[in-house]
Amino acid sequence: MTDSPAASSADASAGSPADLIITGCTVLVHDDQERIGFEEDAAIVVREGVVESVTTAAAVRHRAAVERVDARGQVALPGLINCHTHAPMVALRGLAEDLPTEEWFNDVVWPVESNLTEKDVEFRARLACAEMIRGGVTCFADHYFAMDAVAAVVTECGIRAQLGQTYFSSQGARGRERSVDFALRRQGGAGGRITTALAPHAPYTVTDDDLAATAELARAHGLPVHLHAAENRDQAETSLARHGVTPIDILERTGLLDTDVLIAHGTGILDRDLPVLERAGGRVAVATAPRGYLKFAWPTTTPVRALRDIGVPVGLATDGAASNNSLDVWESMALTSLIQKSAEGDPRWLTSRQALHHATLQSARTVGLGESIGRIAPGWRADLVLVDLTGPHTQPVHDLAATLVHSARSADVRTTVVDGRILMRDRELLTIDVPAVVRELGERMPALLDRGHGRRIQEYDT
Numbered sequence: 001m002t003d004s005p006a007a008s009s010a011d012a013s014a015g016s017p018a019d020l021i022i023t024g025c026t027v028l029v030h031d032d033q034e035r036i037g038f039e040e041d042a043a044i045v046v047r048e049g050v051v052e053s054v055t056t057a058a059a060v061r062h063r064a065a066v067e068r069v070d071a072r073g074q075v076a077l078p079g080l081i082n083c084h085t086h087a088p089m090v091a092l093r094g095l096a097e098d099l100p101t102e103e104w105f106n107d108v109v110w111p112v113e114s115n116l117t118e119k120d121v122e123f124r125a126r127l128a129c130a131e132m133i134r135g136g137v138t139c140f141a142d143h144y145f146a147m148d149a150v151a152a153v154v155t156e157c158g159i160r161a162q163l164g165q166t167y168f169s170s171q172g173a174r175g176r177e178r179s180v181d182f183a184l185r186r187q188g189g190a191g192g193r194i195t196t197a198l199a200p201h202a203p204y205t206v207t208d209d210d211l212a213a214t215a216e217l218a219r220a221h222g223l224p225v226h227l228h229a230a231e232n233r234d235q236a237e238t239s240l241a242r243h244g245v246t247p248i249d250i251l252e253r254t255g256l257l258d259t260d261v262l263i264a265h266g267t268g269i270l271d272r273d274l275p276v277l278e279r280a281g282g283r284v285a286v287a288t289a290p291r292g293y294l295k296f297a298w299p300t301t302t303p304v305r306a307l308r309d310i311g312v313p314v315g316l317a318t319d320g321a322a323s324n325n326s327l328d329v330w331e332s333m334a335l336t337s338l339i340q341k342s343a344e345g346d347p348r349w350l351t352s353r354q355a356l357h358h359a360t361l362q363s364a365r366t367v368g369l370g371e372s373i374g375r376i377a378p379g380w381r382a383d384l385v386l387v388d389l390t391g392p393h394t395q396p397v398h399d400l401a402a403t404l405v406h407s408a409r410s411a412d413v414r415t416t417v418v419d420g421r422i423l424m425r426d427r428e429l430l431t432i433d434v435p436a437v438v439r440e441l442g443e444r445m446p447a448l449l450d451r452g453h454g455r456r457i458q459e460y461d462t
Helices: 004-009 087-092 103-114 118-134 145-155 173-186 208-221 233-243 247-253 271-279 292-293 304-309 330-343 352-366 400-407 434-449
Strands: 020-031 036-047 050-055 065-070 073-080 080-085 137-146 161-169 196-202 225-229 261-265 286-290 314-315 384-388 413-418 420-427
Touching: 004 073, 020 050, 020 292, 020 352, 020 384, 036 073, 036 352, 065 173, 065 420, 073 400, 080 261, 080 314, 080 330, 080 352, 087 103, 087 118, 087 137, 087 434, 118 137, 118 145, 118 413, 118 434, 137 145, 137 225, 137 413, 145 161, 145 173, 161 173, 173 196, 173 208, 196 208, 208 225, 208 247, 225 247, 233 247, 271 304, 286 352, 292 330, 304 314, 304 330, 304 413, 314 330, 314 352, 330 352, 330 400, 352 400, 384 400
Parallel strands: 020 065, 020 073, 080 137, 137 161, 161 196, 196 225, 225 261, 261 286, 286 314
Antiparallel strands: 020 036, 036 050, 073 384, 384 413, 413 420
16 A cells, blocks of 8 residues: 555544545555556545555544445546537537648637637536536646636636636737736635646647747746647648748747747657757657547657657647547546557557556646645545446456556546545535536527638637
8 A cells, every 4th residue: 555654653643634535446556667557455545635645444434524435346546538529619529520720720619719708618618518527627728728727627626727828929929928928817716726827729820029028928927838849740740841940940940948848749850850859858848639530540659758758748639629638637547548549550669557547647647736646545535436337348357457457437526536536436526516507508599600700719820
């Protein structure tokens, strides 16, 4: 077990009730070499939002607690982290299907998004948070507009988030100023559950001058940067043809690689980019969302193995539901493992244990929270989920890691806990009224979907 002496002593103290005790489960743990392991018939003791101890079920049988969860037959995992999404895009799920990237943006998504109001973003973010909590996601990195509305929803529903207000250079200096203002005002909000980032959209929609200014602001205020870059091979090749540099080169010359930067997608990262990323000295992370790449028929995927070899963490993501159709990080975990095997031509890579590592510790590092979430261990925030493996599709269990990655589904998540607070118990959401949100969205939908005005928030031309 992973008890410390102090934690064991606390367990023995009958006069010290815990806030939450989860008993009888199998717990996914990381050892000192960050290898995945499992502790059976275990208990998790939580106090003030933090894991106090991971011990045996027998050790806490008589321990007082404000709340107890009997988790026999279930596996406790660190909560999944959606390292790159556009949560309010759930309202566009299924709206723009079977289109290449340029038409998807220019003919459907960006015309519709020009209709957005802050209230639209609020309702859509609430639906997205409900979907993620039900799917075992305890933290997400969001990159969108009207982010004060998203921050309000995060505060209300109890999930954790890194939030960034997107901007384009076409918005003028005011777009960048709004991104900085949001990041500074909301940093540390919701009792510390909200962290923030500066969020330029991408090198093809934000000028080098604006990217350089963003890098200076990030360094001055100690903020990370979250943006799209080298999303696909076409972008990289177009950038080389037009400017003689790759999108990754642009990040280096504008100083963004001297900040803590999260790159969304990176399927267009070329071999020539790897030394550039390696020179960044561990300040770069990449988020991969493989389902969308398959839908857009992109010819390559995120080079996870090559990035790992140079010390770049790769976290799991879904992107927005307009392209992915879901916010299911569980599916992203399975697809990442399968697609990496195919891309590398090696069935020994990416193993189930490696996939679980990407879903937990590496994803936490990707969003800058690798010292506080991503593990179930004393002193770490109590962000965790309980997964029921008693269903016919998960039996028998020969290899628990393989069962979790390739057989279990997001619907097998029974309970979701963030900061020690239960947000879903036995599949019942406790902080979001989904029918009410769906009704509100339905009333707004006709106005939201109107494209007759001919407006776009931006032009897609890489």
